[in-house]
Each structure stands twice: as C-alpha cells, then as structure tokens.
Amino acid sequence: MNPETKTSSTWASTSLKDAFPIIVGYFSISVAFGVLAQNYMGWYAVLMSALVFAGASQFIALQMLIHKSAMPLIVLTTFLVNLRHILMSSYIATLYGKIKASTLKKAIVSFGITDETFAIASRRLRELPDANYHLSLNFLCYASWVSGTAVGLLFGNMIPSAVVDVLPFALTALFITLLVLSVRTRVDVFVAAFAGVVSTLLSFLPVGWNVMLAAILACVLGGVLEKWTR
DSSP, X not given: OOHHHHHHHHHHHHHHHHHHHHHHHHHHHHHXXXXXXXXXXXXXXXXXXXXXXXXXXXXXXHHHHHTTOOHHHHHHHHHHHTTHHHHHHHHHXXXXXXXXXXXXXXXXXXXXXXXXXXXXXXHHHHHSOOHHHHHHHHHHHHHHHXXXXXXXXXXXXXXXXXXXXXXXXXXXXXHHHHHHHHOOSHHHHHHHHHHHHHHHHTTTSSTTHHHHHHHHHHHHHHHHHHHHHX
C-alpha cells in the first residue's frame, strides 16, 4: 500500500469512527425536527436543515414561525444563538495553520462546524492534521441531519408523540458525552464547571449572550491556568 492510499484510508476510517456517535444523535434530533415542522413548513424543513444545519437555531426559528414572529427578529435571534461559532471557528483556524487546504475547502469546512463536530475535530486535528478528515467528519454529520429531517417528514405520523418529545434530549446527552471524553486534567474539569456556572448565572441575558460570554471567560481562565500550572 503506497503512502497516499494509507493516508486516505486513515482519515476515512477515523472520520467514520468519530462521526458515528454524532450521526446517531443528529439523526434522532432531526427526525424530531421534521415531525414538528411538517405541519408548518412541509418540505421546506429539509431545505432549512440543508442551508442552516443548526439544531437549536432551527427549533427556535420553528417556534417563532409558529407564533408568527417577524422575519428580522427570527434572523437576529438565530444570529445571537450562534454567536459561539465565532469562537469555535477562530480556534479551528489556528489548527489550520499547519494544514494545507484551499480557501474553498476551508469555507466548506467552516459551514459544517457545530458544537459536536468542533468538540471532536479540535482534539483529533492535533494528531491527524488533514482537511480531508475534517471534511469527511462534517459531511457525515451533515448528511445525517438532513436525512433525519426528511425521515421525520415522511414517517412523522407513525412515531408516537411521547417518543418525539424526548428525542431532542439526545443532543444534550451527546454533547455531555463529548465534553467528558475531552476532559483530561483537573484544569479541564475546573474550566468546564466554571463555564457552566457562568452561563447559568448570565441566563437572564438575551438568548445566546450567556453562552458567548461564558465561553470567552472560560477560554481566558483556561489559558491562564494552563500557563500557570506549567
């Protein structure tokens, strides 16, 4: 096996292994979204999943559509909820300093960054600095999200409402799992707990701002503690 084939096999198998738990979580949650959206958006729900690809934002936007909120308000709320992506993308950009990738490939990668793919990629890219791995990881998760929405629209009437109600919790459970897997030192534990407490204390702020500020403060604290412990 030549080096190029071996490298291709490595990133392909690794991306599939890393994406599998996210695929399971995303599929179940997007099914719930499809079920909830079928009476209000129809097949536009699949288009929304394909273009937006953001779980919390889509559920919030759907609720606002149901309550006939103004479109500019829906856009603004979605923007605020996703403010954390600025931080995540900024961190991923530092990892791409050592990865050869075209501007187009970086743009495609940036579209697929979510909380869960960020949690996996930010750790994996250190040991496997390959843009193809990142593209594959994001695409598998993206395909799961879009296809799950379609399944929810097609078979939503066959799924008991009690099951649909609990499906969105899979996203919370998945992220907690990924967070725990990423924690390796006492500093990680302290910073994660700090971010959670700050986000809770700032929950009175407009939606999204508490997460954004908690993430910034946690990043600063983590950097100071890591430098101090070394």
